[in-house]
Amino acid sequence: xxxxxxxxxxxxxxxxxxxxxxxxxxxDAVRQIAMPRLALAGTHLLGIAVAxxxxxxxxxxxxxxxxxVEEVGPxxxxxxxxxxx
Numbered sequence: 324x325x326x327x328x329x330x331x332x333x334x335x336x337x338x339x340x341x342x343x344x345x346x347x348x349x350x351d352a353v354r355q356i357a358m359p360r361l362a363l364a365g366t367h368l369l370g371i372a373v374a375x376x377x378x379x380x381x382x383x384x385x386x387x388x389x390x391x392v393e394e395v396g397p398x399x400x401x402x403x404x405x406x407x408x
Contacts, residue, residue, distance in 0.1 A: 326377055364402040
């Protein structure tokens with residue numbers, strides 16, 4: 324889906340729905356606060372997934388899952404907590 328989203332508006336729409344689907348069920352106030360944070364976290368993780376699994380960028384693709392989580396987890400946590408500023 325990520326590979327197709329780059330060239331297909333329909334696939335891009337589907338990917339957005341997958342990434343942001345649950346958030347649409349929340350109240351406006353929650354969405355207003357959470358949407359930018361979730362978008363940052365989601366796009367960061369999507370970029371890593373593309374680099375690792377689609378492009379096979381060696382330094383990223385060769386990291387163990389544990390090391391990847393160690394390296395990226397704190398940043399994703401800051402996005403979600405809103406302390407990344």
